[in-house]
Amino acid sequence: MTTSSEKTPEPKAPEPDPQTVTTSGPSRWVEMGRSILTAVLSVFTAILIGGVLIAATDQDVRDASSYVFARPQDMLGEAWRAVSEAYLWLFRGAFYDPTQAETTRGALTPISETLVYATPVILTGLAVALAFRTGMFNIGAQGQMIMGAALAGFIGFHYNLPPGIHVALAVVGGALGGALYGAVAGILKATTGAHEVIVTIMLNFIALRFLGFLLSTEGFQAPPYTERKSLTVADDARLPHLFGFLTEGLRASWGVLIALAAALVVWWVLERSTLGFRLRAVGENPDAARTAGISAGWAYIAAMTGAGMLAGLAGAAQVLGTSSYITSTIDNGAGFDGITAALLGRGKPLGVIAAGLLFGALRSGGQRMSAMTGTPVDIVVVVQALTVLFIAAPALIQGLYRVRTSSGLGQTTGGKGLA
Numbered sequence: 001m002t003t004s005s006e007k008t009p010e011p012k013a014p015e016p017d018p019q020t021v022t023t024s025g026p027s028r029w030v031e032m033g034r035s036i037l038t039a040v041l042s043v044f045t046a047i048l049i050g051g052v053l054i055a056a057t058d059q060d061v062r063d064a065s066s067y068v069f070a071r072p073q074d075m076l077g078e079a080w081r082a083v084s085e086a087y088l089w090l091f092r093g094a095f096y097d098p099t100q101a102e103t104t105r106g107a108l109t110p111i112s113e114t115l116v117y118a119t120p121v122i123l124t125g126l127a128v129a130l131a132f133r134t135g136m137f138n139i140g141a142q143g144q145m146i147m148g149a150a151l152a153g154f155i156g157f158h159y160n161l162p163p164g165i166h167v168a169l170a171v172v173g174g175a176l177g178g179a180l181y182g183a184v185a186g187i188l189k190a191t192t193g194a195h196e197v198i199v200t201i202m203l204n205f206i207a208l209r210f211l212g213f214l215l216s217t218e219g220f221q222a223p224p225y226t227e228r229k230s231l232t233v234a235d236d237a238r239l240p241h242l243f244g245f246l247t248e249g250l251r252a253s254w255g256v257l258i259a260l261a262a263a264l265v266v267w268w269v270l271e272r273s274t275l276g277f278r279l280r281a282v283g284e285n286p287d288a289a290r291t292a293g294i295s296a297g298w299a300y301i302a303a304m305t306g307a308g309m310l311a312g313l314a315g316a317a318q319v320l321g322t323s324s325y326i327t328s329t330i331d332n333g334a335g336f337d338g339i340t341a342a343l344l345g346r347g348k349p350l351g352v353i354a355a356g357l358l359f360g361a362l363r364s365g366g367q368r369m370s371a372m373t374g375t376p377v378d379i380v381v382v383v384q385a386l387t388v389l390f391i392a393a394p395a396l397i398q399g400l401y402r403v404r405t406s407s408g409l410g411q412t413t414g415g416k417g418l419a
Contacts, residue, residue, distance in 0.1 A: 034403065035346065041397050042390035043358070050383040051083040054375055058082035086375045093368020094361035104247040110364065112243060112252040116322050118360025119252075120145065120331070122259040123314035124338025125345060125352040126266050127182075127307040131196070132347040133270055134303035135283035140185055140200025141311040142335025143207030144178040148312025150211060151177030153319040153326045154220065156233035166236040167320065171258070174316025175309045181207065182308015183301060190297030196304070204335070211328060222325065230326035239321040253321030259356075262310055263349040269306075270349075279303055311335070340388045359384060 055061045061082055064075040092099075094114050100106035124141040131138035152174030161169060185203060188194040214220045215228040222231045242252040270276040281289040282299040290296055314334060319326055337359055344358070345351025366380035390397050397403070 035394075037403060038394050038397050039344070039351075039354075039391060041401050041403070043387050045390055045397065045400070046383045046386035047087070049386055050379050051087070053379055053382060054083050054086045055079040057376055057379070082373075082375075086369050086373050086379075089369040089372045090362070090365035090380075092365070094365030097368075105249055108243050108247065108250055110368075112250040113364040114357065114360040115242065115252040115256050116360070117332075117363040118356040119255045119259050119317050119321070120314040120334035121337045121341050121359050122353055122356035123262060123317065124311050124334050125341030125356055126259075126262055126338075126349060127178075127310035127314070128338050128342035129345065129347040129349065129352050130266060130270070130279075130310065131303055131307045132342060133283050134279045134299055135286065136189070136196045136300065136303060138182075138185075138200055138304065138307050139197050139339065140182065140203045140335075141307070141314075141338045142331050143200065143204040144181045144308040144311035145315040145318075145331050145335050146207040146211050147181040147315070148174040148176075148178035148308075149315030149319045149326055149330045150214060151312075152316035153230055153233060156237035156320060157231040157325075158219075160234070161236065163236045166234065167239060170233075170237045170320055171239075171313070171316050174320070175312045178312015178315060179305050179309035182311065183305040186301035186304030189304070190300045196300075208328075211326070211330075215326070215328060228328055233320060233324045237320060238324065239317065251322055253317065255317030255321040258313055258317055260353070262313060263353050266306075266310070267349040275302065311338070314338075340384060343388050344391050346391070358387075 055078075058078065061075060061078045064071075064078045068075045093110055095110050096107065097110055100109065124145060127141045127144065128138050152170045155170040155173040156166070159166070159169075181203065185196050185199045188199050189196050212228070215230060218225070220230055222229050239253040239255055239258075241248075241250060242254060242256055243250045268276075270280065278289070278294045279299050279302065281292065281294055282296045286296040289299070315330065318330055318332070318334075323330070341352050341355035341359060344355035345353070362380045362384060366377045369375050369380075370377040
């Protein structure tokens with residue numbers, strides 16, 4: 001029997017589960033910061049390895065290595081010179097070259113060229129990322145981009161429309177051409193179960209051959225019909241120059257703004273809309289999504305149509321902005337660079353933008369670096385490949401730099417890559 005002065009002890013609150021704590025709001029931001037740090041360290045490591053390759057391919061470094069045991073400082077000095085000069089010209093070619101900054105055009109040329117190369121990569125990267133988030137691997141951005149460029153270019157040089165309406169219709173046509181071509185892969189997967197990797201690879205070849213046919217057809221091919229080149233897009237169908245209000249002669253166009261707007265739309269769709277929730281649900285677990293009443297087949301068609309639309313916009317930006325005609329190389333490798341950009345950006349729109357700008361800078365700066373120092377431009381491709389390799393294997397970078405994770409020092413928590 002207890003007295004009134006005695007109190008019943010209150011039950012103890014259970015200890016918080018570490019796994020539950022890690023899903024809280026602050027921890028989410030910590031994980032995001034850790035992912036950004038891993039990406040930065042991946043790029044840094046790739047640049048370091050690229051520096052070793054630059055030194056190894058320099059003739060003066062190789063000559064000094066012949067007597068390295070007698071005078072090791074000579075080889076180290078030559079290696080530092082080769083690497084520092086190469087990366088200095090890489091930066092100047094990508095962002096700012098003080099030797100050409102006497103005029104506005106010279107000062108803006110490097111960043112303009114970076115944006116020229118980055119624009120289609122951002123758009124095709126978004127096309128690949130949208131499919132990723134729905135559980136599909138879209139290898140067909142190249143074909144979708146080609147079909148978008150073909151339709152946008154045809155509208156641009158075949159019709160005579162008022163200014164403003166002409167360029168708007170050509171851009172819409174490019175998006176429509178890519179969307180219809182992307183929908184083919186989605187429909188085949190939804191109705192027959194055909195794997196999208198095989199289908200989109202084959203569709204790439206079909207698009208390439210179809211473009212070759214168009215470039216040899218009167219009405220599409222430019223006279224005197226001696227080279228595989230289309231007619232020139234009318235001035236009214238051209239995208240305005242991005243820096244046109246400052247100077248003339250720069251290639252960057254409003255395609256950059258289209259790419260940024262597309263990234264914003266993709267982010268909103270995936271993160272804030274009911275459609276995005278359904279796409280992500282199918283991407284995470286198609287069977288569970290079906291149980292919840294979400295049609296996986298419908299999601300596949302919607303995702304591939306949207307992906308094709310984004311890649312088609314990349315084609316439209318190329319033919320209406322960067323170039324004024326179509327050739328067999330209109331995609332300029334952006335279709336496959338978009339795959340690596342989506343991987344590097346972990347399937348997130350902001351990450352894809354950063355990856356596209358990085359690849360654009362490496363492409364633009366790499367050409368300048370090769371011209372001024374003789375460094376093989378293939379070094380840039382190696383840096384890109386190593387960056388993607390390290391991003392795809394976060395445990396390697398986190399273990400190398402001892403990045404603290406939620407499960408301990410230098411350990412990873414699974415690393416789903418595109419999660």
